[in-house]
Structure formats: C-alpha cells, structure tokens
Amino acid sequence: MVNQILSAFVSLATIIGIGIALVSYKAGQRQSRVDRAFEFYKDFRASALDADVNFLVDKWNEKSEEAAKVLKAKDQQSLEQGLERLQTSLAQDAKIKAALLRVVPFFDGLGQCVNTGLCDGDTAYALLQDRAVSVANNYGAYVASLQTPDSPFAHGVFIMKSPPAPSRWSFLQWLQQTSTNTAALPPAE
Amino acid sequence: MPCIVHSTSQCALRLCLGAALIAAATTWSAPGHAQADTSKSNPAQPGTGTQPATGPSSLSDIAPRSAIVDPCKAKNPPAYCNKR
Numbered sequence: 001m002v003n004q005i006l007s008a009f010v011s012l013a014t015i016i017g018i019g020i021a022l023v024s025y026k027a028g029q030r031q032s033r034v035d036r037a038f039e040f041y042k043d044f045r046a047s048a049l050d051a052d053v054n055f056l057v058d059k060w061n062e063k064s065e066e067a068a069k070v071l072k073a074k075d076q077q078s079l080e081q082g083l084e085r086l087q088t089s090l091a092q093d094a095k096i097k098a099a100l101l102r103v104v105p106f107f108d109g110l111g112q113c114v115n116t117g118l119c120d121g122d123t124a125y126a127l128l129q130d131r132a133v134s135v136a137n138n139y140g141a142y143v144a145s146l147q148t149p150d151s152p153f154a155h156g157v158f159i160m161k162s163p164p165a166p167s168r169w170s171f172l173q174w175l176q177q178t179s180t181n182t183a184a185l186p187p188a189e
Numbered sequence: 190m191p192c193i194v195h196s197t198s199q200c201a202l203r204l205c206l207g208a209a210l211i212a213a214a215t216t217w218s219a220p221g222h223a224q225a226d227t228s229k230s231n232p233a234q235p236g237t238g239t240q241p242a243t244g245p246s247s248l249s250d251i252a253p254r255s256a257i258v259d260p261c262k263a264k265n266p267p268a269y270c271n272k273r
Contacts, residue, residue: 060256067260071265158272
C-alpha cells in the first residue's frame with residue numbers, strides 16, 4: 001500500500017517536474033534573448049549612435065522645404081524618384097555618410113538577431129524601434145537602393161521599424177499581466 | 190507505471206533520485222543559468238564611463254529629434270515606408 005502511494009507520488013512528481021523544467025528552460029532561453037537584445041541597446045548608447053541618428057534627422061530637417069516640395073509630386077513615381085535623389089544627395093555629405101556607415105550596419109546586426117530569434121524582438125523594438133524609424137523614414141529610399149536580394153545588408157532598419165510580430169510568449173505574458181493587474185487592483189469592498 | 194520495488198526504503202530511494210534529477214534539471218534551466226552563459230563583452234553600464242570626454246553637454250543634445258517633414262506620414266507615402 002505504502003509502495004503504491006510512493007510510486008504514484010514519484011510518477012506525479014516526475015510529470016510535474018518535467019513541466020516545471022520545460023517552463024524554466026523556456027524562461028531561461030527567453031531571458032538570454034532579452035539579454036542579447038539589451039547588449040545591442042548598451043552598444044547603441046555606448047557608441048553614441050543616438051547622436052548619429054539625431055545628426056541624420058537634423059540634416060534631413062535642413063532639407064525639409066525640398067522634401068515638402070518632393071512630397072507634393074502628383075504621381076507616385078516622381079515622388080519616389082525625387083525622394084531617392086534628395087536622400088542620395090544628402091548621403092554624399094561626408095559626415096552623413098559616416099553616420100550612416102555606423103547606424104545602418106548596427107541595425108543590420110540587430111535586425112538579423114531579431115529575425116533569427118537570437119534576440120528578443122519585444123525588447124529590441126521597445127528600446128530601439130523609434131530610432132530605426134527615424135533613419136528608415138528619412139533615409140529609407142537611399143538605404144533601400146543599397147539592398148541586394150541575397151544579402152541582409154541595409155535591411156535592418158526596415159526590420160526594426162516594423163511593428164513586432166506577436167510574441168510566442170504572448171499567452172504567458174497575458175497570464176503574467178493579468179495576474180499582475182489583479183494583484184494591483186484595490187480590494188473589493 | 191507500477192512501482193516494482195519490494196521495500197519502502199527502495200521506493201523512497203527512487204523518490205529521492207527522481208526528485209534530485211528534477212531539481213537538477215530545473216536549476217540548470219533556470220534564468221540565472223542562462224544569464225551566466227551570456228557573454229559580458231561590454232560590462233559598462235550605459236552612459237557610465239564609456240562616453241567620450243567630448244560627449245553631449247546637455248539633455249537636449251541627446252533628446253531624440255523628430256523630422257519636420259516625415260515622408261512616411263505624407264498623404265502618399267513612398268513604397269519604402271511599407272518595407273519590412
């Protein structure tokens with residue numbers, strides 16, 4: 001009788017233990033992806049890439065009148081061509097060229113890291129999406145003109161500017177948020 | 190799965206073994222373990238010590254700029270705005 005109870009207990013403990021181990025393993029994997037994404041953010045801050053992005057936006061703003069004129073083009077083709085011409089002429093400036101040379105490869109690395117699942121997308125987007133949007137929106141035509149189909153080069157800013165795909169962890173996150181929100185609610189009267 | 194043991198002590202031993210295995214697996218896969226594996230190539234905290242001496246002098250220097258004319262917010266945005 002005791003043996004049977006112990007046996008059942010062993011089986012139950014094994015089943016629960018495997019479940020716990022799997023969930024912990026997944027959580028560990030996700031944590032390492034978050035850490036990797038955060039390493040990119042630390043590099044971004046340490047390398048003063050935010051100053052580069054600000055510089056690029058400032059330079060774009062200097063051409064805002066020209067950009068506004070281009071955007072008034074009646075047909076889409078001349079708008080596209082006009083923007084590419086404007087952005088390419090901006091990129092001929094040595095300082096802009098140097099800033100793009102630092103920023104674009106950085107986002108290529110991060111974009112690839114997110115795309116392959118090595119970095120956590122939610123973390124990367126939360127920390128750096130707005131910076132990628134600044135580059136992609138204002139220099140996108142020029143950057144896109146450098147892309148080649150069989151290389152990830154110059155794709156990173158576009159990967160990072162797009163909204164993140166629904167996380168595989170969304171259900172667990174939802175559970176976590178629900179429990180957190182419930183705990184934060186004032187006690188019912 | 191029947192417990193094919195003949196004494197309580199043997200069954201308890203199995204229980205301890207199983208529990209030890211599970212504990213080992215859980216500990217190994219815990220977040221702390223994964224963190225230990227992460228390379229610490231840049232141990233410096235953001236903005237502490239790694240900034241060049243000629244860094245930003247005020248907060249406004251590092252405040253994110255916004256474009257006056259954003260092509261992707263125009264009425265007819267260029268195709269690259271929808272690129273992924």
